[in-house]
Amino acid sequence: MNCRDVRDLADSFLGEELLTETNHEILWHLDTCLSCRTDIDVRRRLRSALRNAFHRAPELQPVGEFADRLRDHLRQTARHSHRSRMVPGRWLTLAASVVLAAGVITAILINRSPAADDTLVRDAIGDHRNCALKYRLVRMPMPLEEAAQEFDSAYRVLLTAPRDDVSTPNGPVHVLERHSCAFGARRFGHVILQYRGRVVSLLMTANGGATGPAARADVIPHVIGRPMNGLSVVSVNGSRHAVVLVSDLGNAEMTQLSQMMSLPLAQRLEGAIALSSGLAPVGLQRGFPIPIFEWTCLAILAGHANDAYARCA
Numbered sequence: 643m644n645c646r647d648v649r650d651l652a653d654s655f656l657g658e659e660l661l662t663e664t665n666h667e668i669l670w671h672l673d674t675c676l677s678c679r680t681d682i683d684v685r686r687r688l689r690s691a692l693r694n695a696f697h698r699a700p701e702l703q704p705v706g707e708f709a710d711r712l713r714d715h716l717r718q719t720a721r722h723s724h725r726s727r728m729v730p731g732r733w734l735t736l737a738a739s740v741v742l743a744a745g746v747i748t749a750i751l752i753n754r755s756p757a758a759d760d761t762l763v764r765d766a767i768g769d770h771r772n773c774a775l776k777y778r779l780v781r782m783p784m785p786l787e788e789a790a791q792e793f794d795s796a797y798r799v800l801l802t803a804p805r806d807d808v809s810t811p812n813g814p815v816h817v818l819e820r821h822s823c824a825f826g827a828r829r830f831g832h833v834i835l836q837y838r839g840r841v842v843s844l845l846m847t848a849n850g851g852a853t854g855p856a857a858r859a860d861v862i863p864h865v866i867g868r869p870m871n872g873l874s875v876v877s878v879n880g881s882r883h884a885v886v887l888v889s890d891l892g893n894a895e896m897t898q899l900s901q902m903m904s905l906p907l908a909q910r911l912e913g914a915i916a917l918s919s920g921l922a923p924v925g926l927q928r929g930f931p932i933p934i935f936e937w938t939c940l941a942i943l944a945g946h947a948n949d950a951y952a953r954c955a
Contacts, residue, residue, distance in 0.1 A: 662826050686782070766830075770888040781824055793829055799846075875887070876900040
């Protein structure tokens with residue numbers, strides 16, 4: 643990819659509209675081209691200034707009457723959609739329960755594909771190198787609260803977790819920085835750690851709703867993908883998010899550190915998801931909350947099909 647290609651795609655790149663492969667080609671070009679890096683940075687600042695100016699301009703904000711009408715319209719549409727799905731009958735409840743149970747079993751048995759893991763490894767290592775090690779970013783990091791409002795409310799968990807200082811059997815872990823940043827098309831919540839004289843990245847990102855190994859109660863942190871440039875990735879996959887560590891530490895030490903840092907964070911995320919969905923964060927097995935989908939399956943298997951169906955309707 644040359645300078646002309648990068649400048650033609652610059653706005654789409656900043657708007658996170660491109661394929662992952664295209665983003666990676668642009669990032670590799672920006673690594674060696676100061677002119678294009680400068681151009682991208684100017685465009686990013688302009689976009690940010692325009693967005694902030696819009697948010698601060700009272701005359702550009704929606705009037706209260708319009709917001710009320712829109713809210714009422716959305717509420718009525720949601721009610722109509724809900725009623726259209728509510729077909730009475732014992733057979734429908736039974737059929738829904740069977741389908742749901744089959745889906746649960748499939749979701750539990752199928753892990754993340756190798757291709758998905760390879761993409762996550764590439765993005766996580768790229769973000770660790772560009773942000774934590776070299777601080778050579780195309781897009782500036784943003785505060786976690788701002789990222790929670792704009793992208794994913796789960797980023798708020800990283801405001802307080804992990805703690806600023808954590809004791810481990812091999813030495814203390816100290817938090818250097820907390821923010822949200824992006825590599826290619828993937829956005830991360832990023833906590834930069836200092837551990838035994840090394841820089842370690844703890845990254846949280848959406849996993850597309852895929853149910854990976856962390857959806858099972860006997861989950862343990864595990865190495866994913868292949869090392870790149872001496873860096874390895876250890877992951878804990880929850881029902882909606884993956885929490886990964888990136889460092890040049892050995893795999894055994896990385897896995898132990900993930901047990902101390904990533905797993906408690908993943909547990910907290912699963913509990914928050916359960917609460918936000920109106921389900922009590924109970925049913926812990928070996929310290930990991932049962933995700934909502936599995937919890938519903940347990941209700942079905944226990945003979946509470948009607949209750950399970952009501953929760954999903």
